[in-house]
Each structure stands twice: as structure tokens, then as C-alpha cells.
Amino acid sequence: MQRFSALSLIRHSLGGHLGWQPQWRSPEPKAEYDAVIVGAGGHGLGAAYYLAKEHGMRNIAVLEKGWLGGGNTGRNTTIIRSNYLYDESAALYDHALKLWENLSQELNYNVMFSQRGVMMLAHTVHDVQIFKRHVHANRANGVDNEWLTAEQAKEFCPPLHIGPGLRYPVLGAALQRRGGTARDDAVAWGYARAADALGVDIIQNCEVTAIRRGTAGGVEAVETSRGAIRTRRVGVSAAGNTSVVMAMAGLRMPLESYPLQALVSEPVKPMFPCVVMSNTIHAYISQSDKGELVIGAGMDAYVSYSQHGALHIPAQTLEAICELFPMFRRMRMLRNWGGIVDVTPDRSPILAKTEVAGLYVNCGWGTGGFKATPGAAHLLAWTIARDEPHPINAPFTIERFRDGVVIDEAAAAAVSH
Amino acid sequence: MLLIVCPYCGARPELEFSYGGEAHVARPKDPASVSDAEWADYLYARSNPKGVHAERWRHTHGCARFFNALRDTLSDRFLATYRIGEKRPDLA
Ligand SMILES: Cc1cc2nc3c(=O)[nH]c(=O)nc-3n(C[C@H](O)[C@H](O)[C@H](O)COP(=O)(O)OP(=O)(O)OC[C@H]3O[C@@H](n4cnc5c(N)ncnc54)[C@H](O)[C@@H]3O)c2cc1C
Ligand SMILES: [Zn+2]
Numbered sequence: 056m057q058r059f060s061a062l063s064l065i066r067h068s069l070g071g072h073l074g075w076q077p078q079w080r081s082p083e084p085k086a087e088y089d090a091v092i093v094g095a096g097g098h099g100l101g102a103a104y105y106l107a108k109e110h111g112m113r114n115i116a117v118l119e120k121g122w123l124g125g126g127n128t129g130r131n132t133t134i135i136r137s138n139y140l141y142d143e144s145a146a147l148y149d150h151a152l153k154l155w156e157n158l159s160q161e162l163n164y165n166v167m168f169s170q171r172g173v174m175m176l177a178h179t180v181h182d183v184q185i186f187k188r189h190v191h192a193n194r195a196n197g198v199d200n201e202w203l204t205a206e207q208a209k210e211f212c213p214p215l216h217i218g219p220g221l222r223y224p225v226l227g228a229a230l231q232r233r234g235g236t237a238r239d240d241a242v243a244w245g246y247a248r249a250a251d252a253l254g255v256d257i258i259q260n261c262e263v264t265a266i267r268r269g270t271a272g273g274v275e276a277v278e279t280s281r282g283a284i285r286t287r288r289v290g291v292s293a294a295g296n297t298s299v300v301m302a303m304a305g306l307r308m309p310l311e312s313y314p315l316q317a318l319v320s321e322p323v324k325p326m327f328p329c330v331v332m333s334n335t336i337h338a339y340i341s342q343s344d345k346g347e348l349v350i351g352a353g354m355d356a357y358v359s360y361s362q363h364g365a366l367h368i369p370a371q372t373l374e375a376i377c378e379l380f381p382m383f384r385r386m387r388m389l390r391n392w393g394g395i396v397d398v399t400p401d402r403s404p405i406l407a408k409t410e411v412a413g414l415y416v417n418c419g420w421g422t423g424g425f426k427a428t429p430g431a432a433h434l435l436a437w438t439i440a441r442d443e444p445h446p447i448n449a450p451f452t453i454e455r456f457r458d459g460v461v462i463d464e465a466a467a468a469a470v471s472h
Numbered sequence: 473m474l475l476i477v478c479p480y481c482g483a484r485p486e487l488e489f490s491y492g493g494e495a496h497v498a499r500p501k502d503p504a505s506v507s508d509a510e511w512a513d514y515l516y517a518r519s520n521p522k523g524v525h526a527e528r529w530r531h532t533h534g535c536a537r538f539f540n541a542l543r544d545t546l547s548d549r550f551l552a553t554y555r556i557g558e559k560r561p562d563l564a
Contacts, residue, residue, distance in 0.1 A: 296522070298518075298519075298520035298521075299520075299521070299522050307513065307517040307518075307519070308517060308518075308520070309512075309516035309517050309518070310518065310520055311493075311518050311520050312520055312545075356486075356490070356491040357474075357491045357527065357543070357548075358494075358518075358520060358525055358527065358545055359545050359546075359548055360522045360545050360546050361545070361546060361547065361548050365473040365474065365486060366473065367473055367486075367487060400515075400516045456512045456515070456516045457508045457509050457511075457512035458508070
């Protein structure tokens with residue numbers, strides 16, 4: 056692997072930048088691997104990286120039906136925060152946030168993690184009560200979160216309109232200063248490059264079409280569009296396609312897949328300092344380092360795998376954005392797209408062993424799993440390598456629905472983020 | 473926006489409708505006699521297919537009636553809509 060440093064940049068610029076090598080190989084699939092990850096999103100690539108780095112498993116492959124990072128990883132609005140309500144979730148998301156804080160150094164790849172602060176607006180008495188409860192619960196868990204008055208919120212984010220006449224007045228806000236954004240593609244590329252350097256085979260254009268189970272029930276092989284691959288351990292990290300992949304092993308999942316949309320504006324000069332989210336009127340916004348406003352819209356109402364949604368959904372979001380930030384009323388939008396998110400009944404993920412020996416699943420991150428990327432990857436690798444969950448992901452089983460120990464984060468995840 | 477054919481009113485824009493989730497999910501007749509796993513399957517597990525999906529819709533801002541539909545979840549095309557109580561149409 057060619058390491059990136061100020062020195063290597065200078066050296067290669069003298070050579071006209073012609074001396075760079077590809078950042079990962081494009082190997083042919085081998086006949087057998089010790090473990091196979093299905094899905095080369097940030098979660099799957101990261102899991103392969105941690106399997107190789109922390110658990111010494113080198114004969115592993117990541118299989119991707121399209122191109123790496125082309126799923127939700129490359130389609131999301133990159134909001135990162137950890138201010139979830141329950142103890143289990145706070146531990147899970149803060150585990151990820153701590154890994155984010157050192158990820159660029161860890162991967163020798165600039166993932167552009169920027170802790171610019173995530174501010175969640177309260178518009179109703181109910182919002183105020185819920186957010187204050189979150190602030191207290193988060194602090195008890197050692198997760199930073201603070202309450203701001205409307206004036207303090209405006210001071211933190213000057214474009215915010217808090218004056219009279221708002222249909223949904225701003226009554227205050229909860230601010231997590233350690234929250235922020237990162238560059239989505241760079242996360243996938245950084246993990247891919249680092250995993251490849253440790254010998255992981257990343258195989259693109261390779262769709263898993265079947266999971267073969269032996270007479271004892273355990274996983275034996277996967278069939279793919281590029282032939283059969285023998286393996287006794289399969290980690291499914293296929294986001295919106297999880298139900299489809301798990302059905303190949305005969306499992307029904309507590310998941311539904313919905314389109315979630317986002318859009319970006321034309322790029323403009325830096326003028327928006329943080330991330331602002333509003334659950335109640337459903338809008339969230341930040342400005343990328345390229346200058347585009349990155350705006351998250353809502354989920355479409357129905358199950359779909361179409362990777363696009365209807366226009367009335369982003370239109371409604373833009374109405375909310377224009378009300379909160381009147382200065383954006385004449386801004387032009389450049390692109391709009393959708394990704395397919397896998398939603399669980401309690402809005403918490405599943406990161407667990409399954410009833411099938413050798414089959415592991417990381418899914419249900421729904422509208423908000425980008426923030427969890429390094430944490431989910433790290434815990435999935437642990438679970439696969441040791442055949443048992445890490446204490447942090449132990450509560451996030453499939454069986455929690457049978458046993459009635461759901462982790463209901465519908466309030467923390469009410470806005471799709 | 474989807475164009476949805478209400479079996480009572482005809483083709484109307486999606487905004488007039490509410491989505492009601494997977495259709496034909498039958499509540500166990502005697503909940504006390506099923507296992508926790510079967511009950512959880514009824515409550516939470518969904519087929520979530522990539523392809524033909526039987527689902528409920530309600531024409532909330534129209535006749536207000538529930539009906540069922542078959543839709544291809546990859547293209548979002550409606551293949552059929554039918555009244556509650558009618559059998560799932562055979563598309564073959
Ligand atoms: C519009 C939008 C905005 C979002 N905003 C945020 C946000 O602000 N903050 C946040 O935290 N989260 C956000 N999310 C959610 C976040 O994007 C996801 O939770 C996260 O990226 C999931 O990562 P992943 O690696 O699991 O999935 P993905 O990146 O989707 O990777 C899964 C991969 O599996 C592959 N795959 C599927 N089936 C197969 C098969 N049979 N064989 C081989 N490969 C297969 C897919 O092609 C895909 O590349 C948003 C999502 C969307 C769509
Ligand atoms: Zn009608």
C-alpha cells in the first residue's frame with residue numbers, strides 16, 4: 056500500500072501524479088474463504104478490515120453485487136451523532152463515535168470527519184420535554200448533549216430563523232458538539248484500501264444469489280453471479296437487501312425496506328456552520344466541504360427496492376428548510392436520489408448471530424447507520440471471529456422481538472438521518 | 473408520485489392514500505395457544521420481497537375504504553388492486 060503523507064503528495068506531484076497505484080486489487084474469487092462478507096458498504100468493508108487487523112483472519116472476501124460504496128454508504132447525508140436515548144444504544148453509537156475520532160489516522164485516509172456539532176430543533180412542548188429527557192439520559196451515559204435556548208441556537212447557527220410568524224416556532228434545541236459529518240465515499244474507499252492491503256479480496260460485480268446449508272444446517276457455501284464459493288462463515292451486511300439475502304438461508308426477518316431520499320444544492324461559499332435537524336417538520340441540513348447544501352428528506356410510505364422515491368417527499372422537506380432558513384429560498388437544487396433502507400420495528404439495528412450456524416447479520420440500521428459505520432464494522436468482525444457477540448452488540452439480537460426486550464429508539468430516530 | 477387505482481373510485485394520486493403494510497397477515501385465531509416465536513413472527517416478521525408484494529392501502533382522502541394491491545417493489549408498478557375479502561389475484 057502506498058501511504059499518504061505530505062511528503063508522498065509532494066513527491067507524486069513532481070511526477071505529475073502519474074506514479075500512484077490503484078488503491079485496491081480486483082481479484083478473481085477463490086474457491087474457498089474462511090469468511091465471506093456480503094455487501095461492500097462501509098459496514099461490510101470495515102468488518103473485513105477489522106477481521107484481518109484485529110482477529111488475524113486473512114483469507115476473507117467481501118462480495119458486492121454492484122460497485123463498492125454504491126449502496127446507502129454512497130447515498131447518505133453523513134450525519135454522525137451518538138445522542139440516542141437508551142443505555143444499549145448510547146453504548147453502541149458512542150463506540151462508533153469514538154472510532155470516528157481517530158479513523159483517518161487509523162486508515163491513513165482522510166475521511167474528512169468534522170465535529171461541527173449536530174443541533175436538533177424543538178418546535179413543540181412535547182419536543183422540549185423529549186429532548187431534555189435525552190440530554191439528561193445522554194449525560195448520565197457519558198455522552199455529551201446540551202440544551203440551548205432559541206437565542207443560543209441562533210447564535211450557534213446564524214442562518215436559523217427564530218423570529219415570530221413561524222408555523223412551528225423554535226423553542227430551543229439539543230446540541231451534541233462531538234457530532235458532525237464525514238465524507239461517505241472516503242469511508243468506503245479508506246476501508247477498502249486498508250482491507251485490501253491486509254490481503255482481503257474485494258470482489259465487485261459479484262451478486263450472492265444463494266446460501267447453501269449443509270446437512271447439519273450450517274453454512275457451507277454461497278452461490279454468486281461469478282460462481283460458487285465455499286465458506287463456513289457468512290456475514291450479511293446488505294442494508295436494504297437484507298431480507299432478500301437472509302431468505303436465501305431460509306430466514307424471515309423483522310425488516311421492511313423503504314426508499315429514503317436526499318438532495319444537494321448547487322455549491323456556494325461556506326455559510327452553514329453545523330448540522331441542523333428538525334424531527335417535527337422533518338428536515339435536516341448541512342453544508343459539504345464542496346459547498347453544496349446536503350438535505351435529507353423523508354422515507355416514502357411503501358416498501359420498495361426502486362432506489363428512488365416520489366417528488367412530493369423532498370418538496371415537503373424543502374418547504375420546511377425554507378421556513379427555517381429563509382435565506383435559502385432562492386437556492387437551486389442540483390441532484391436528488393434515493394437509497395433503500397432496512398427498518399426494524401423498534402428502529403434499532405440487529406447485529407448478531409443467527410439460528411443458522413456460521414450465519415451472522417448486521418442490518419436494520421435503517422435511516423441512520425452511517426454514523427455507526429466503524430462501530431458496526433468492528434462489532435460484526437468480533438461477532439464473526441469469536442462466534443459470539445461483543446458485550447456492546449449483545450442486546451441487538453433478532454430474538455429480542457420474540458422475547459419482548461425491544462430497544463425502542465423511535466423518538467431518537469424519528470427523523471430519517 | 474404513484475397513480476393508484478382505488479377499486480371503488482378509480483385512478484387517483486398517491487397523496488390521497490395511506491399505506492397499510494403487508495396484506496394477508498392473519499392474526500392467530502387463539503393467541504394464547506401459539507408460541508412466542510410464532511407470535512413474534514406474526515407481529516414483526518415481514519416477507520419484504522424484491523418483486524411482487526401484496527399490500528394494504530386506504531383511500532383516506534377519498535372513499536376512506538381499505539383495499540389490497542399487488543405491486544412490484546422493484547419498479548413500483550401496480551399490477552392489480554382488489555377489494556378486502558377478495559382473494560389475491562393470480563397474475564400468471
Ligand atoms: C438518503 C439517505 C440518507 C441517509 N442519511 C444518513 C445520515 O445522515 N446519517 C446516518 O447515520 N445514516 C444515514 N443513512 C443511512 C445509512 O446510509 C446506512 O444505514 C448505512 O450507510 C448502511 O451502510 P451499509 O454498509 O450497511 O450498507 P450499504 O452501503 O447499502 O451496503 C450494502 C451493500 O450490499 C450490497 N448487496 C446487497 N445485496 C447483495 C447481494 N445479494 N450480493 C452482493 N452484494 C449485495 C449492496 O449493493 C450494497 O453495496 C441514510 C440513508 C439514505 C438512503
Ligand atoms: Zn376510493
